[in-house]
Every structure is written in structure tokens, then in C-alpha cells.
Amino acid sequence: MSLVTLLPFIVLIGAMFLMTRSAKKKQQQAEQMRNQMQPGSGVRTIGGMYATVKEVSDDTVLLDAGPGVELLFAKNAIGAVLSDDEYNRIVHGIEHDLKSDADIVPDDASSLTETDESAAEASDASGASDDKPVDLGKKDAAEEPADSAAETKAEEQPKKADGDSDAK
Template identity: 45%
Template sequence: MNLIILLLPIIAIVLMFRSQKKRQQQMQQMQTALEPGAGVRTIGGLYAQVKAVNEETVELETAPGVVSHFTKSAIAAVLDPQEYDAIINGRPADDELPEPEADVDAEPADEKPLSLAKEGAEKGEAEGGAPASK
């Protein structure tokens, strides 16, 4: 029983270190994959395009002609070109099709206007669900 009490914290610590090491490796791979022209998102939520990659910093163009310097660790994600274009320019994704336009020549259907009143409304209520004035 005492052995289990001693092993549980040790196992938890080992698992925490493994997951942290995996995250660090993924971040390192992403930072080495940075190249000029790639779209990125910073940890602050800023979307920009990489203009230059230095030893410890990255030059990001946040607007046409506006270049800022960030540390490599400030880059949260490198985006696919289509995803970056959709975010920056507001273009829909390829799988989203525009809704078909309604037929203008079609006659409107004879429908009742929506009402909050129930079919068997009490006598004290006016038509349309509003209370009658007393």
C-alpha cells in the first residue's frame, strides 16, 4: 500500500515532463519551419505575414508597409495559405457554397403571421398574443 502512495506522484511527474517535452519539440519544429511569405498568428492573436526570419526574431508585416519585430517564441501558429487568406480577406472557404437566391417571380404562400397566442387563447387576451387593455 505504501509503495502505491510513493509511485503515484512519481508517475504523475514523469507524465507531466513528457507532455511538456513534446510541446517544446512541436514549438521548436514550428519555429524552424518559419519562412518568408508564411502567414502566422502570434500569441496575442495578431495575424501577420513573415517578411524575414533572423536568429532569434521574426519580422512580421502586420499591414502593407508596416513591419514589426517579434521573438520567435511569440509565434503561436503557422497558418495554411488558404486559411490565412480567408482570415485576412474574409473569403469563404472552398467548401462553403453561397446560398441560392430566392425566386423573385414566385408568389408568396398564404401563411398566417406568427403569433405568441395559443389557439385556445383566453378571453382576456387580444388577438396576436398581447394582453387586452382593461
Template identity: 45%
Template sequence: MNFIILLLPVLAIVLMFRSQKKRQQQQQQMQTSLEAGAGVRTIGGLYAQVKAVNEETVELEIAPGVVTHFTKSAIAAVLDPQEYDAIINGRPADDELPEPEAEDADEAPVEDKPLTLTKDSAEKGDAEGGAPASK
């Protein structure tokens, strides 16, 4: 029984080190596979396009004509060209396009009226967006 109690923490530590090593290998592989023209996301959440890959740094174009230098370790992910285009240009991917909804003729159009709270509506407690008056 005591042997199992001692074995469990050791097993947990071994599994943690193994998963951490696997993540480090994936990160290293991603950094070595960087190439010019790829869309990337940095660890700070910045989306950019790779212009050049150097020994330890990467040149990223964050806006047309604006090139910055980042370390390779600052790259969190290399994006697919379609995913990068969808993020930068606001275009949804083909499989994410919303299907057009058919409008029923009998339904009245819903007005998108913002809810406001004015002095008059607070006193009345009307259903048009006012809150009941506090006592």
C-alpha cells in the same frame, strides 16, 4: 499498498514533464520551419505575414507596408495559406460555405425588429418587445 500511493505522484510528475518536453519540441520545430511568405498568429493574437526570418527575430508585415520585428518565441502558430486568407480577407473556406436556403412561398418574411424598451411599452407590457411593468 503504500508502494502504490507513493508511485502514483511520481508517475504523474513524469507524465507532466514528458508532455511539456513534447510541446517544447513542437514549438522549436515550428520556429525553425518559419519561412518568408507564411501567415502566422502571434501569442498576442495578431495575424501577420512573415517577411524575413533572422537568427532570433522574425519580421512580420501586419498591414501593407507596415513591418514589425518579433522574437521567434512570439509566434504561436503557422497557418495554412487558405486559413490565413480566410481570416484576413473574411472568406470562408470552400467546405464552410453556407448552402443557399430555399424560401417557401407560403411563409411570411420575418421582420428583424430590434427589441426596444420605451416608457410606453414598459407600462403596457406589450408583446412587441416591451417588458411587463414592474410593481
């Protein structure tokens, strides 16, 4: 057998090796995440339920899903361990104020680049007013007569009936 016939098999085996390696790495990361769960952590199950971890054992997790609702799940059923801020944002609707000391960003970008004084000087120097509406239409005076000429030429030609044909 030649190398050319073996090449597709070699490439296929290499691709399978890379895919299994990637999957194994993801499984290890998920296992590590599940082992780091502690009581009080917010979690999301693979089914999409959000709850708080109450107890953790070797293979199971006891979750508190609400007042008086405790559920026993397999550790493998935990899809993600959430940070406290993310859990509170999703479950309780509490936004953590990260920008309490930061400036408020304005809605229009022009105030980010110009100060009020420089904006006033620029409009005075150019003499242009921002109050005038800008016409962005594509009206071209040269095109309008050409269009109307084409319409009149089309009207001059006789209309054909259903049974008429050009054949002589």
C-alpha cells in the same frame, strides 16, 4: 517501510514523469513549427495578432502586419503558422471554394432519401396529405374532468384565515 506507504509516492512520481514528457513533446512540436516558417507564411502570434512573415533569423521574426507596419517578434512569440487558405479566410475574409464541383446540399433531409417521383407515390398510396397540421399537445379527455373535479373539491373546503389553526 512497507510497499503500501510508498505506493502514493510512486504514483505521484509516475504522473509527474508523464506530464513532463507530454509538455516536452509539445515544446518540440512548437519549435519544429517555428523552424519551418518561411517568408510569406501567415502566422498568429501568442497575443492573437495575424501577420505575414517577412524575414526569419535565428531568434527573431520580422512580421508585416499591414501596409508600412513591420514588427520584430521573438520566435517564441509565434503561436501558430497558418495555411494560406486559413490565413486568407481569417485576415481577408476570402473563402476558398473547396466544393465548386460538388452538389449543393438541400436544407431538408427528405430530399436526400427520396426522389420526387417516389415521394409523390408514397403520399398518393397512403392518402395522407402533408398539408394538415399535426397536433402535438398532450390533451387527454380523461384527465380534464379529473382536474376540474379536483378544483371544485378544493373550492368546497373553507379557507383558513391567518390566525386560524387545526389544533383543538
